[in-house]
Amino acid sequence: MDAKGVAKTAKPMRWPATAGFAAPRRSLSSWLIGAVALAGICGVLRLGSHPPQPCLGPSQLAYYNGDERDSSSPRVTVDGFVASYPVLRDGRQRLDIEVESLELSGERKKVSGRLRIQTGDVYRYRYGESVRVRGELTEPPIFEDFDYRAYLARKHIHSLLLRPRIEPQPGMLRGGFPLELIYDVRSRGEMLLNRLLPEPHASLANGMLLGIEAGIPRELYDKFNLTGTSHVIVISGSNVALVTGVLMALGIRSFGKRGALWPTLGGLAFYALLVGGDAAVMRAALMGSLFAVATVLGRRSTALVSLAAACWLMTLWSPLMLWDVGFQLSSAATAGLILIGPALTGGFSSFLNPLITRLRKWGPSPGSPGAEFLMPSSIGDLLRDALIMSLAANIATFPLIAYYFGRLSLISLLANLLIVPVQPWIMIFGGIALTVGLSGLEQIAQYLLFIPYASLRWTTMVVNWSASFQGASVEVDWFGGSAAALTYAAILGLYWRRPISSSLRRFWRRTIRLCALPHREASTRIGLVLLRKANWTAGIFAAVAGLVWWFALTQPDGQLHVQFLDVGQGDGIFIQTPSGRQVLIDGGDDSQQLYAELGAVMPFWDRRIDYALVTHPDWDHLGGQTDLPERFKIGSAIISENTRGHEDSEIWLSALGAANVPVEGLQRGGWLDLGDGVALWALWPPPEEELKSFDEDDKNERSLVLKLIYGDFTALLTG
Known part of the structure; x- marks a missing residue:
């Protein structure tokens, strides 16, 4: 018999049904349906009756968890690597650490498990980076309206490390090639959108x-x-x-x-x-x-x-x-x-x-x-x-x-x-x-x-x-x-x-x-x-026409604009001169809030700020500007000459230095020519020798006080 005849008389293959990929018969009996449903219900009830926690032994990190509520969380040192994409919110990074060893009471143990930390470090950690972290190891809490412990357990995380101190360790990235590449593309894409779009549209x-x-x-x-x-x-x-x-x-x-x-x-x-x-x-x-x-x-x-x-x-x-x-x-x-x-x-x-x-x-x-x-x-x-x-x-x-x-x-x-x-x-x-x-x-x-x-x-x-x-x-x-x-x-x-x-x-x-x-x-x-x-x-014609009109309507209108930004705590002032030069003074303590306010007053394609000023290095004035160079091209940065070397301004200054932004000091008698007859005069502080009667660490007494002048218009900006 030829191949065609064999094909006609051959018995149908049974392996798909045996493997579970196809139904073995046209209809299922009610008994079988009931048995499957009962088994599913029993499985759900059994899992629901137990907390989502693994069976812990000395080789698991969560075995050493304490409880923050009764101050039983031990101080530990863990070694591992960053096992998640670093998430930045409100100036803090959230990291998941794959732990390989733990030091407790001077004794080092090999353990496995993941923990979650949050840090305010300015340094941006990378996926796969080796780290050593010290802190208090504790069990995730259960809040009144949210089971945070179960939420993390679904991500295979059973520990938190509170008040962490992180030390990056030398060596190659250890996260694995595919994810390292993918997360690098993700990070570059995030920074690209942040540079090219205003807030909140970038986020x-x-x-x-x-x-x-x-x-x-x-x-x-x-x-x-x-x-x-x-x-x-x-x-x-x-x-x-x-x-x-x-x-x-x-x-x-x-x-x-x-x-x-x-x-x-x-x-x-x-x-x-x-x-x-x-x-x-x-x-x-x-x-x-x-x-x-x-x-x-x-x-x-x-x-x-x-x-x-x-x-x-x-x-x-x-x-x-x-x-x-x-x-x-x-x-x-x-x-x-x-x-x-x-x-x-x-x-x-x-x-x-x-x-x-x-x-x-x-x-x-x-x-x-x-x-x-x-x-x-x-x-x-x-x-x-x-x-x-x-x-x-x-x-x-x-x-x-x-x-x-x-x-x-x-x-x-x-x-x-x-x-x-x-x-x-x-x-x-x-x-x-x-x-x-x-x-x-x-x-x-x-x-x-x-x-x-x-x-x-x-x-x-x-x-x-x-x-x-x-x-x-x-x-x-x-x-x-x-x-x-x-x-x-x-x-x-x-x-x-x-x-x-x-x-x-x-x-x-x-x-x-x-x-x-x-x-x-x-x-x-x-x-x-x-x-x-x-x-x-x-x-295409409509899109081009819309783009042209939008561009035309957002061009400088020949008037001076002073916008007082709603940045929460602290100050944020945005100045646009008649010809379009832009000045940002302070920025509150939340960069995302600052970017959202700037996105409301600047066209989305405009990513330049001519002058970025910080009146004094309190966090509720400079905190919002700490990563400003990542979003905008800054012509020059200005700070009070008397607080230029203050340690609280180092974060801001280091970010500016990384972006090659020149930084200038300003004090009484100095001024900025913004063009179009617009000027910013510094009324305070005087030279440092005149402030000997003040506490040398008093940043507020050394804050920039500025006077904005444009024709008959003046505005006092007290910092």
């Missing part, structure tokens, strides 16, 4: 593009939470879906369908690690990988199966992942888009299409430039998908949000409808700008960042506006675990009672073909619809 871009959210001002982050829009500032499935689609498209074009698999999988792994590799990102990356494999093998990819497989693999690797709030919210939102989204489509289509048809008579005639944007097939899809994404995700996640955070946003649907359509532009053009900027073409990267900056600015405007409504959110502290479980039971009951009609299945298949992704987060699809249907000539 938002870092969160959306690189997964670094630490720099986002707390007040703004709270507004995102209040309006239910915080999902846009974290890396989620929509970001990974877009990366998957781009990698597959480029791979197929360059290497063919089969040759595209490994570049796509490698690119997804690189991206997932680049943005931090948290639970939500890894879940989305696994789904993207399964889609890529299915595409190359010519198999049908089902979004719900991909989601289940990704969740199963992640919890198999780390069962505690089930208790990660981000993992739960991400999985629930994706399930909502898969299950609830199609059920909502028909209702929105029947409502929006007649409305848009009525509005077409006020638009351009068919065939004219821009007419395609007013067709129901484009506007209807755009509005429908924005509404569906917001509503489906809200329905799927609001029980978890109410349970964990005790608050429910009432304006989330409107806010998401307004900001979701612009998010793909941040991802697409921001990613291109990052790639170009990291290649050394920063000037071109700044031009490319115009579209992401405009999108970020629109996003913050909408969030600030929607958060200003009284009653934008309500407290639901009464919403407990039972209420959440009952709510999900009701949602699933409604879903299964109303199966998807054939027309909705056709629409869903069309959506999958259009976006070339398995489940297709709707936010990314919105951007692709715009990309496919845009009139590029009109779009």
Whole structure:
């Protein structure tokens, strides 16, 4: 018998079923389903009855933990290396240390484990750097409203080191080549965005593009939470879906369908690690990988199966992942888009299409430039998908949000409808700008960042506006675990009672073909619809015209501007002369707050400050300027001549020296010519010999007192 005959008569292979990759039969008995469900419930109850702590022995670091509450934390010295990407917030670095040895009471022991520290050191630590740390070893606390111990346990961290003193050790980096390279790219990308964008947009871009959210001002982050829009500032499935689609498209074009698999999988792994590799990102990356494999093998990819497989693999690797709030919210939102989204489509289509048809008579005639944007097939899809994404995700996640955070946003649907359509532009053009900027073409990267900056600015405007409504959110502290479980039971009951009609299945298949992704987060699809249907000539013309007008409107207006910045404690004053020279005097104690204020008064492409002045070296005056040279090009720095050598100013002076910024001293009788008839005169301090009656360490008595003069206008700046 020929090969064809053998193929026809051969028995079907059983290994996929045996390996668990395919069902061995068409239907499962109710007994088997019940047994699996019972086993799962028993496993959850058993794990929930025990704290998430390992079985500790003398070879584990956490075995030596003390308790800060009863002053039993031992003083120890540990040797190890930095095992995480250093996170900077409010001037403090957060580091996770992989410990290899511990010294306790003069005795050194070999141990293993991770600990977390926070330090105010100016020195920027690197991933893989060897360190020796002294401090108090303690168990992570459990707060009244947050189980910090369980949170760290899910990251395999069971110890904290309080009041640390860190000594960098000589030697090569020890973190491993792939992550060292990836984190180096991440660090360079973070600094690039900080240089090219103003605050708070730079921090938002870092969160959306690189997964670094630490720099986002707390007040703004709270507004995102209040309006239910915080999902846009974290890396989620929509970001990974877009990366998957781009990698597959480029791979197929360059290497063919089969040759595209490994570049796509490698690119997804690189991206997932680049943005931090948290639970939500890894879940989305696994789904993207399964889609890529299915595409190359010519198999049908089902979004719900991909989601289940990704969740199963992640919890198999780390069962505690089930208790990660981000993992739960991400999985629930994706399930909502898969299950609830199609059920909502028909209702929105029947409502929006007649409305848009009525509005077409006020638009351009068919065939004219821009007419395609007013067709129901484009506007209807755009509005429908924005509404569906917001509503489906809200329905799927609001029980978890109410349970964990005790608050429910009432304006989330409107806010998401307004900001979701612009998010793909941040991802697409921001990613291109990052790639170009990291290649050394920063000037071109700044031009490319115009579209992401405009999108970020629109996003913050909408969030600030929607958060200003009284009653934008309500407290639901009464919403407990039972209420959440009952709510999900009701949602699933409604879903299964109303199966998807054939027309909705056709629409869903069309959506999958259009976006070339398995489940297709709707936010990314919105951007692709715009990309496919845009009139590029009109779009480029509009973008260039907008850039020209924006540039023109932000040019100096021939007047003197004095801005008193809201930097919290301390002072912050920004001066712009009629011809555009810029002077910063002091900066408060929080650099992120200072950058947010500067971002509100300076154009996003303007990264130059002609003079940076510090009136005296108290932290609430110079603290905000300590890393100013990393963000701005500074022409010259000015300090009181009488405090120039003070030890408190060394941090600021060393940062300026590293950036080759000249530093000048100023005292009574000195002045700065700012051009256009604008001058800054120093009224105080006098020469040091005239201050002998004052305490030689009194910085306030030696503070710069300045007089700003412009024609008949004068202002006294007392420092």
